[in-house]
Amino acid sequence: MSTVAPVGDAALPAVLDEWEPVIGLEIHVQLATASKAFSPSGVAFGAPPNSLTDPLVLGLPGTLPVFNRRALELAVRLGVATSSKIRARSRFARKHYFYPDLPKGYQISQYDEPLCEDGAIDVLVGTRRMAIRLQRIHLEEDAGKSSHEGATSHLDLNRAGVPLVEVVTAPELASAEEAAELMRSIHRLVRWLEISEADMEKGQLRCDANVSVRRRGEDRLGTRTELKNINSFRFVQKAIEHEILRQIRILETGGRILRETRLWDAMGGVSFPMRSKEEANDYRYFPDPDLPPLVVDAQIMGAVLGTLPELPGPRFERYQRELGVSPDDARTLVSERPLAEYFEAAVAARRPEAAVGVRGRAVANWLLTELLGALNGDDKAIGDSPLSPASLAELVDLIEDGTISGKIGKDVFESCYASGQSPAAYVESKGLRQISNEAELLKIIEQVLVTCAKQAADYRAGKEGLFGFFVGQVMKATGGRANPQLTSELMLRALKS
Amino acid sequence: MSDLCHLSLVEQARRVAVGGATARELVDAHLARIDALDPRVHAFLHVDRDGARAAAEQIDARRSRGDKLGPLAGVPIGIKDVVVTKGQPTTAASRMLAGWTPPYDAAVVERLRAADAILIGKQNCDEFGMGSSTENSAQGPTRNPWDLERIPGGSSGGSAAAVAAGFCAASIGTDTGGSIRQPSSMCGVVGLKPTYGRVSRWGLIAYASSLDQIGPMTRTVEDAALLLELIAGHDPRDSTSLVDAVPKYRSKLTSGVVAGTKIGLPAEYFGDGIDPAVRAVLDRTISVMRDAGARFVSLSLPHTRLALPTYYLLACAEASSNLSRYDGIRYGQRVERKGASLADVYRDSRSAGFGAEVKRRIMLGTFALRAGYYDAYYRKAQQVRALIKRDFDEAFAQVDVLLTPTAPTAAFGIGETTTPMEMYLGDVFTLACNLAGLPGLSVPVGLTPAGLPVGAQLLGKPLDELTLLKAGRALEQRCELSPRWPDLGEVEGAS
Numbered sequence: 001m002s003t004v005a006p007v008g009d010a011a012l013p014a015v016l017d018e019w020e021p022v023i024g025l026e027i028h029v030q031l032a033t034a035s036k037a038f039s040p041s042g043v044a045f046g047a048p049p050n051s052l053t054d055p056l057v058l059g060l061p062g063t064l065p066v067f068n069r070r071a072l073e074l075a076v077r078l079g080v081a082t083s084s085k086i087r088a089r090s091r092f093a094r095k096h097y098f099y100p101d102l103p104k105g106y107q108i109s110q111y112d113e114p115l116c117e118d119g120a121i122d123v124l125v126g127t128r129r130m131a132i133r134l135q136r137i138h139l140e141e142d143a144g145k146s147s148h149e150g151a152t153s154h155l156d157l158n159r160a161g162v163p164l165v166e167v168v169t170a171p172e173l174a175s176a177e178e179a180a181e182l183m184r185s186i187h188r189l190v191r192w193l194e195i196s197e198a199d200m201e202k203g204q205l206r207c208d209a210n211v212s213v214r215r216r217g218e219d220r221l222g223t224r225t226e227l228k229n230i231n232s233f234r235f236v237q238k239a240i241e242h243e244i245l246r247q248i249r250i251l252e253t254g255g256r257i258l259r260e261t262r263l264w265d266a267m268g269g270v271s272f273p274m275r276s277k278e279e280a281n282d283y284r285y286f287p288d289p290d291l292p293p294l295v296v297d298a299q300i301m302g303a304v305l306g307t308l309p310e311l312p313g314p315r316f317e318r319y320q321r322e323l324g325v326s327p328d329d330a331r332t333l334v335s336e337r338p339l340a341e342y343f344e345a346a347v348a349a350r351r352p353e354a355a356v357g358v359r360g361r362a363v364a365n366w367l368l369t370e371l372l373g374a375l376n377g378d379d380k381a382i383g384d385s386p387l388s389p390a391s392l393a394e395l396v397d398l399i400e401d402g403t404i405s406g407k408i409g410k411d412v413f414e415s416c417y418a419s420g421q422s423p424a425a426y427v428e429s430k431g432l433r434q435i436s437n438e439a440e441l442l443k444i445i446e447q448v449l450v451t452c453a454k455q456a457a458d459y460r461a462g463k464e465g466l467f468g469f470f471v472g473q474v475m476k477a478t479g480g481r482a483n484p485q486l487t488s489e490l491m492l493r494a495l496k497s
Numbered sequence: 498m499s500d501l502c503h504l505s506l507v508e509q510a511r512r513v514a515v516g517g518a519t520a521r522e523l524v525d526a527h528l529a530r531i532d533a534l535d536p537r538v539h540a541f542l543h544v545d546r547d548g549a550r551a552a553a554e555q556i557d558a559r560r561s562r563g564d565k566l567g568p569l570a571g572v573p574i575g576i577k578d579v580v581v582t583k584g585q586p587t588t589a590a591s592r593m594l595a596g597w598t599p600p601y602d603a604a605v606v607e608r609l610r611a612a613d614a615i616l617i618g619k620q621n622c623d624e625f626g627m628g629s630s631t632e633n634s635a636q637g638p639t640r641n642p643w644d645l646e647r648i649p650g651g652s653s654g655g656s657a658a659a660v661a662a663g664f665c666a667a668s669i670g671t672d673t674g675g676s677i678r679q680p681s682s683m684c685g686v687v688g689l690k691p692t693y694g695r696v697s698r699w700g701l702i703a704y705a706s707s708l709d710q711i712g713p714m715t716r717t718v719e720d721a722a723l724l725l726e727l728i729a730g731h732d733p734r735d736s737t738s739l740v741d742a743v744p745k746y747r748s749k750l751t752s753g754v755v756a757g758t759k760i761g762l763p764a765e766y767f768g769d770g771i772d773p774a775v776r777a778v779l780d781r782t783i784s785v786m787r788d789a790g791a792r793f794v795s796l797s798l799p800h801t802r803l804a805l806p807t808y809y810l811l812a813c814a815e816a817s818s819n820l821s822r823y824d825g826i827r828y829g830q831r832v833e834r835k836g837a838s839l840a841d842v843y844r845d846s847r848s849a850g851f852g853a854e855v856k857r858r859i860m861l862g863t864f865a866l867r868a869g870y871y872d873a874y875y876r877k878a879q880q881v882r883a884l885i886k887r888d889f890d891e892a893f894a895q896v897d898v899l900l901t902p903t904a905p906t907a908a909f910g911i912g913e914t915t916t917p918m919e920m921y922l923g924d925v926f927t928l929a930c931n932l933a934g935l936p937g938l939s940v941p942v943g944l945t946p947a948g949l950p951v952g953a954q955l956l957g958k959p960l961d962e963l964t965l966l967k968a969g970r971a972l973e974q975r976c977e978l979s980p981r982w983p984d985l986g987e988v989e990g991a992s
Contacts, residue, residue: 059827060601061581064735066734096866100824289705289706290703
């Protein structure tokens with residue numbers, strides 16, 4: 001068994017001038033159905049072992065599969081959202097191999113007639129939006145889980161038969177970072193579409209990676225290896241970086257890459273070979289005679305098209321273009337659908353006169369810094385926010401129209417976040433309206449200059465650093481309600497006169 | 498010979514319904530025959546004596562209370578051992594499943610129980626339904642009640658022999674390439690393979706899923722009509738189950754209709770290779786039917802010669818897949834030597850659990866599905882299958898039914914057929930019907946000079962079982978066997 005010692009990431013950039021990685025991912029997503037793909041057992045994570053089984057899940061003689069139509073609708077949703085070609089009639093096929101967690105001795109999957117082909121998914125690498133092509137998306141059933149303790153093996157078939165989609169990307173990811181971002185995009189999209197919780201820790205989203213390298217300028221693809229068992233976003237990047245470097249090292253020392261499947265060991269930060277191509281299974285695919293062709297009819301397409309939300313990629317662009325949001329904020333806003341929905345509700349609730357073209361900018365600031373900060377502190381999700389989108393919009397309006405200052409705004413935010421009160425009502429009741437009346441402010445400024453006559457003399461003698469002191473005194477006298485910009489202007493004029 | 502035990506199913510049910518016999522009397526008479534004669538025939542792998550008696554007593558008690566009873570109340574029915582029965586061992590006549598008792602009932606068993614039938618036991622067959630003689634049973638062969646040195650046909654040989662021997666009023670068989678019709682022909686009983694999808698396969702231990710079908714094996718055509726009516730119909734647990742409504746076959750049967758019926762005689766089914774004694778019975782049958790007003794039309798099913806290789810490719814491919822689940826891990830036989838790896842356990846369990854014919858078909862099917870060979874074998878066979886189906890479509894544009902011999906020979910001797918190919922050729926007339934998904938009925942129409950039954954096969958349009966049954970009834974009325982049943986000697990207490 002050959003293992004390669006972990007390497008520092010720092011080693012990577014230099015060799016990449018010469019070598020080009022080529023990466024494709026196979027991603028499995030569990031579909032959030034109530035029952036299994038082909039039988040009535042329930043689906044749940046963490047149930048007592050083998051409590052979610054039935055004669056079909058156990059592979060008992062005489063049992064037959066009946067496809068769960070709900071899984072089809074969820075898979076079609078993903079197909080439509082990735083602009084895939086949806087096959088009107090696709091087929092289930094049997095994929096054969098012997099393993100104890102596969103009770104029938106075959107997995108019901110799709111082979112040469114998959115549900116979806118030729119799609120694409122939006123991937124945000126930093127704030128760059130790129131499209132990665134998807135070769136196919138097909139339906140299949142999950143296997144059970146085996147665990148081993150010494151000489152004893154345990155089998156839990158709760159997961160066996162849970163519906164999955166397998167998403168296969170084209171081999172066109174050029175770095176481990178892009179691969180990790182692709183995983184994040186899939187995660188975001190399937191949650192966005194409400195077809196899976198996609199919790200990687202629960203195995204609801206899993207990833208295998210095909211990795212090869214070639215000298216830059218070379219047309220031919222290098223021999224690839226398949227990395228299995230990479231089950232966190234961080235490991236996706238680490239495991240692929242590790243594999244890229246392992247392959248480059250072998251090639252640079254005159255070695256040859258073996259076509260093999262390697263298992264990523266996250267604890268050790270290494271991968272080791274699982275089986276070579278010579279031992280590879282011949283899966284003996286053939287159409288499952290127990291299941292008729294899978295038909296996507298107008299009813300299903302209608303239901304999917306009628307409920308498809310605007311997707312993260314287009315929203316990322318629109319928030320920048322139409323609402324004046326920065327690229328970084330736009331990326332964060334589309335990271336999960338409830339956050340984007342909250343943002344849009346708040347923007348929609350702003351007063352009509354609010355700045356056209358940048359209506360979203362201040363909302364995004366308040367939402368992403370103040371509100372998310374407060375929610376994170378309370379370990380709450382956006383959906384549990386005590387402050388409604390309308391209230392956030394109101395707060396932003398109060399600041400932008402000068403009713404209150406930004407500084408007072410933070411106090412208002414904190415109070416309203418705690419109480420759930422409307423910001424406008426709170427500002428009225430506490431008399432927090434900003435003082436923007438020149439005469440009123442001048443009166444206060446005169447008062448301050450009288451009280452602080454010595455400092456005024458010092459300032460006029462050249463100690464200009466004292467300016468902030470005077471503004472602070474006005475703020476103190478008004479309980480922070482003085483319009484800061486106007487105060488500064490008037491104060492400057494008063495001191496110079 | 499016991500009077501009660503050779504009554505038709507319809508008559509047995511009628512007697513219980515009107516009080517002419519109790520269910521307990523029926524069950525006791527049949528159990529007495531089984532106990533006296535089955536050691537010689539070996540039709541049953543399991544006889545549920547206690548369960549049958551208890552069920553019969555319940556029915557009699559319900560009857561005396563005036564409760565409404567099901568249409569098969571008190572009638573003993575045997576089940577081929579490839580159909581699962583809750584609480585009764587089910588082994589598919591394989592060592593692999595020795596000792597396994599299913600926790601659930603097949604759909605057909607549920608329906609029989611709902612009709613108040615008595616499930617008297619599980620019947621011998623070729624292992625997993627693979628064979629044409631019942632010699633491939635891990636429990637040893639069944640013998641033909643007409644001649645105990647001969648095979649009963651197969652794979653539903655135990656089911657056919659049991660009906661002929663009066664061990665049960667009817668049997669539930671399964672037919673993948675002739676396994677209901679061929680043993681029915683060889684044992685002188687009526688056997689119907691319904692249209693594919695007509696009877697739910699839920700609980701049928703799969704051999705070849707796209708060909709398997711459950712059907713009745715009975716003493717009369719009317720019995721077959723009644724039994725089909727009760728077991729047919731849509732089942733949401735079988736995705737290949739047909740949704741079409743089930744006709745009242747029995748009441749629509751009336752008397753056998755043949756005048757004006759256009760019957761096709763496919764040339765390919767009357768060529769060389771038919772035993773002259775079988776041919777003579779068929780010729781006589783045709784002439785009797787012509788006299789009765791049937792119109793015979795000679796025609797051709799040109800792709801018939803491809804049915805045998807097509808069948809064995811597809812059936813073995815599906816079998817190699819369906820039998821993957823028998824790995825010794827969750828149920829059935831496990832062979833685990835000290836220090837064995839997982840691969841060893843699989844190899845050893847499957848080597849010890851499966852018989853030679855099952856292994857042969859798994860090997861053939863595995864070969865046919867290998868990567869790179871799929872197009873040359875499996876896909877090609879599916880294309881030929883479509884041609885075979887088209888032959889039938891064209892034939893049924895001209896005629897109402899087709900009439901052929903069910904099998905090229907009458908029952909042969911135990912151990913007489915020694916090569917697999919010789920055995921496979923015995924199925925040559927029954928396979929195409931499964932490939933095309935059509936209904937097929939075998940009706941006894943005569944005895945050879947050696948006193949062995951010969952069946953005629955009627956093939957019909959999809960879902961047109963009624964026309965088959967009507968034509969079959971006419972054959973039955975005009976070509977009755979004499980003697981009608983084999984003589985196995987008198988049984989004390991069995992009348």
